[in-house]
Amino acid sequence: MPRNILITGANGALGLAIAEFFLSHEPEAIVHLGVRERRERAAALAERSEGRARLVTLEITDPEAWKVAIEQIGSVDVLVNNAGFHEDALLANMKSDQWSRVLDGNLGSVFHGCQAVMPGMMRQRGGRIVNIASLSAIHPPAGQTNYAAAKAGVVGLTKSLAKEAARMGITVNAVLPGYIEGGLPQEWSEEHLKALKMQLPMRRFARPAEVAAAVFFLASPEASYITGTALPIDGGMI
Amino acid sequence: MLTRQRLKELLIAELMLDLKATDIGDDTPLFGPSGVGLDSVDALQLVVMLEKHYGFKMADQEQAKQVLQSVDSIAQAVEGAKAAA
Numbered sequence: 001m002p003r004n005i006l007i008t009g010a011n012g013a014l015g016l017a018i019a020e021f022f023l024s025h026e027p028e029a030i031v032h033l034g035v036r037e038r039r040e041r042a043a044a045l046a047e048r049s050e051g052r053a054r055l056v057t058l059e060i061t062d063p064e065a066w067k068v069a070i071e072q073i074g075s076v077d078v079l080v081n082n083a084g085f086h087e088d089a090l091l092a093n094m095k096s097d098q099w100s101r102v103l104d105g106n107l108g109s110v111f112h113g114c115q116a117v118m119p120g121m122m123r124q125r126g127g128r129i130v131n132i133a134s135l136s137a138i139h140p141p142a143g144q145t146n147y148a149a150a151k152a153g154v155v156g157l158t159k160s161l162a163k164e165a166a167r168m169g170i171t172v173n174a175v176l177p178g179y180i181e182g183g184l185p186q187e188w189s190e191e192h193l194k195a196l197k198m199q200l201p202m203r204r205f206a207r208p209a210e211v212a213a214a215v216f217f218l219a220s221p222e223a224s225y226i227t228g229t230a231l232p233i234d235g236g237m238i
Numbered sequence: 239m240l241t242r243q244r245l246k247e248l249l250i251a252e253l254m255l256d257l258k259a260t261d262i263g264d265d266t267p268l269f270g271p272s273g274v275g276l277d278s279v280d281a282l283q284l285v286v287m288l289e290k291h292y293g294f295k296m297a298d299q300e301q302a303k304q305v306l307q308s309v310d311s312i313a314q315a316v317e318g319a320k321a322a323a
Contacts, residue, residue: 122286
């Protein structure tokens with residue numbers, strides 16, 4: 001049976017890389033690209049995938065939207081909760097809606113996604129959930145009280161749900177990427193990026209495919225005894 | 239026909255219990271230290287299992303608590319629902 005893979009945030013650099021990794025390493029898989037208004041890159045991928053990648057409109061903070069999307073797909077074998085964003089500010093200046101938006105978008109959405117796919121995975125007694133957290137969950141910089149709290153929350157959710165789902169053949173894991181090429185704030189200057197790289201053991205950022213490879217492995221049938229992990233992908237940063 | 243034996247075998251297989259069907263009495267409590275020792279995750283799985291295999295749906299958690307006490311109570315509830323249908 002071909003597996004149904006659902007990836008949220010599929011228009012972003014990492015989401016696209018994960019989708020492409022599944023398409024090239026699992027020829028039978030059908031990859032569902034969760035998108036909102038911004039979808040041009042995902043649409044282009046769907047276009048050239050010969051029907052193996054399909055767009056799904058999904059407002060990840062809305063439980064009803066999840067229900068509709070899951071019904072449309074049928075049964076989800078692999079859920080990759082990849083969508084996320086940050087709105088950095090020092091706590092002293094952070095507006096309360098910046099806090100709630102980031103918590104809801106990065107953590108609430110993961111809760112809704114897991115809740116939406118679990119009944120189907122329980123019935124089929126198997127499934128893979130991979131949550132894209134962040135190195136900020138365990139090694140947060142200043143200015144990310146909201147984002148770091150949300151991502152640490154994703155790690156906590158992952159570990160707790162892993163215990164709930166273990167006996168049902170469902171694994172739940174998180175990956176914690178550090179800096180990823182193409183996923184950095186556009187306003188960061190060339191000098192700032194250079195200085196940042198100098199501080200990294202590998203003196204470079206992760207390529208999206210290097211994160212996608214870990215996601216693909218955790219979602220594979222072979223990773224059946226790995227659950228509740230939070231895997232840093234940081235080129236040796238911590 | 240839902241036999242107690244079949245139900246015990248299903249329970250052991252679905253919940254991955256390291257037991258034989260003869261280890262579980264018809265009225266052995268499924269939950270708690272004096273019985274089989276199932277937990278809340280098992281309860282959730284039992285609800286899914288009964289729906290999948292017997293089309294038996296729990297109305298709420300209160301009903302689940304009543305029904306899932308023992309193999310006997312499960313068998314009675316499932317048979318009762320079938321008779322009513």
